[in-house]
Amino acid sequence: MAAVEDHAGVDDELREQLECNVCTDVFLDPVTTPCGHTFCKECLSRAVDVRNTCPVCRTVLLVGSCTQIPVNITLAGVISKLLPATLAARRERAAEEAAGTLSTDGAPDAREGLLPIFVMSEMFPHQKMQLNVFEPRYRLLVRRALEGNRRFGMVEYDRGAGGMKSLGSEVEITKCDPLPDGRFHVTIVGRRRIRVLSSRVQDGYALATVRYLKDDDEDLVPCPDLRVIMPDNLRDTFTQIETQEDATLMPMLIQLVKKVAHEVSKTTVKAINKMRADRTPRSANHMQLMMFLHQLAGGVPLDENVDADALSWSLAQTTQALPGGFAPGGENEAPSFLRISTVKERLKLGLVGLWNMVGLATKLCETLDAEGTPDGAGGETEDGEGDDGMDEGGVEEHVEEEDREATEASPETPDPSTSYE
Ligand SMILES: [Zn+2]
Numbered sequence: 001m002a003a004v005e006d007h008a009g010v011d012d013e014l015r016e017q018l019e020c021n022v023c024t025d026v027f028l029d030p031v032t033t034p035c036g037h038t039f040c041k042e043c044l045s046r047a048v049d050v051r052n053t054c055p056v057c058r059t060v061l062l063v064g065s066c067t068q069i070p071v072n073i074t075l076a077g078v079i080s081k082l083l084p085a086t087l088a089a090r091r092e093r094a095a096e097e098a099a100g101t102l103s104t105d106g107a108p109d110a111r112e113g114l115l116p117i118f119v120m121s122e123m124f125p126h127q128k129m130q131l132n133v134f135e136p137r138y139r140l141l142v143r144r145a146l147e148g149n150r151r152f153g154m155v156e157y158d159r160g161a162g163g164m165k166s167l168g169s170e171v172e173i174t175k176c177d178p179l180p181d182g183r184f185h186v187t188i189v190g191r192r193r194i195r196v197l198s199s200r201v202q203d204g205y206a207l208a209t210v211r212y213l214k215d216d217d218e219d220l221v222p223c224p225d226l227r228v229i230m231p232d233n234l235r236d237t238f239t240q241i242e243t244q245e246d247a248t249l250m251p252m253l254i255q256l257v258k259k260v261a262h263e264v265s266k267t268t269v270k271a272i273n274k275m276r277a278d279r280t281p282r283s284a285n286h287m288q289l290m291m292f293l294h295q296l297a298g299g300v301p302l303d304e305n306v307d308a309d310a311l312s313w314s315l316a317q318t319t320q321a322l323p324g325g326f327a328p329g330g331e332n333e334a335p336s337f338l339r340i341s342t343v344k345e346r347l348k349l350g351l352v353g354l355w356n357m358v359g360l361a362t363k364l365c366e367t368l369d370a371e372g373t374p375d376g377a378g379g380e381t382e383d384g385e386g387d388d389g390m391d392e393g394g395v396e397e398h399v400e401e402e403d404r405e406a407t408e409a410s411p412e413t414p415d416p417s418t419s420y421e
């Protein structure tokens with residue numbers, strides 16, 4: 001095959017006219033801005049990630065419309081006619097660079113892969129989150145993910161080490177709204193657990209080699225001995241059901257979770273009613289705590305066909321958010337549900353977390369009962385009225401709405417000046 005050669009008539013002066021100001025290479029997919037300057041499509045996108053002005057004349061550009069400027073077909077045609085060899089080499093370099101930045105494998109049975117990492121907060125499989133992506137490096141990460149398999153890693157920022165934690169989740173972009181100023185509103189869903197094996201910085205963000213964790217992975221641990229922290233009445237139930245085969249045990253665990261989640265709702269509503277009737281300033285904090293517990297329990301999916309794995313991760317979310325936290329840790333690892341090996345173990349742990357919520361609410365109810373109101377009997381009557389006056393279902397609906405808003409609020413990304421190790 002004859003080698004493709006550049007047109008002999010192109011002198012240096014003409015060649016210079018066909019070069020991008022940003023990469024100083026021949027234009028690849030040339031786009032022309034409203035101010036009349038031309039850049040490679042990718043070069044312009046990356047330039048406006050950092051500053052929304054034209055790299056040549058500093059005219060302010062609308063970033064969102066910038067990334068949608070169509071390629072200048074005439075100019076692209078002229079370049080491919082005059083400089084076919086230079087263009088082919090340029091395209092190859094660009095492809096190599098992109099290949100090194102995309103997530104390499106979305107296959108469900110892959111054991112290891114390459115993932116760009118968004119360092120922010122802990123995320124579990126099945127968990128949904130909305131992100132407001134404004135940092136240039138993460139805008140680039142999201143744009144690249146959208147061009148590939150829409151996946152990246154989400155790992156919690158590690159304050160202690162000043163980098164990122166080693167356990168996290170692979171997430172998938174399920175919805176993306178680009179904003180005119182270049183930011184993205186994306187909805188992501190956790191897919192599977194990952195462990196970061198090694199990472200390097202690529203264009204500002206971390207690109208990591210990760211292992212996809214399976215339930216039987218050696219990195220994971222079984223549930224710690226719950227009997228230490230388990231209340232007596234739950235311990236008996238556990239002792240009874242733990243002798244069962246997994247096939248019988250799982251539905252039993254799910255039933256138990258449903259029962260206890262309902263118990264949390266009931267007890268917290270009771271406490272909330274009591275405090276509404278009470279109306280003393282001292283109950284303001286308690287009221288907030290109760291509303292919070294009520295919302296947490298409301299987030300546990302309890303429909304008929306709930307998937308055990310999804311349920312276990314929603315419990316992880318619920319109990320991890322408990323005041324004071326509630327999750328097992330290892331010696332070298334911050335406490336996290338991500339370390340707990342199987343669905344069964346996570347269900348057990350989540351159940352104990354839920355049960356602790358019941359305990360908290362009950363204790364508060366008892367305290368309020370014991371304190372009463374200054375004139376004694378008056379407290380009883382007011383409590384009674386409060387219970388009658390407040391419809392349980394009404395509270396639940398209202399609170400669930402709030403809960404949904406809370407889960408969908410855009411969390412802030414960590415300080416842009418933080419770096420990875
Ligand atoms: Zn360029």
Ligand SMILES: [Zn+2]
Binds near residue numbers: 037056059
């Ligand atoms: Zn310009």
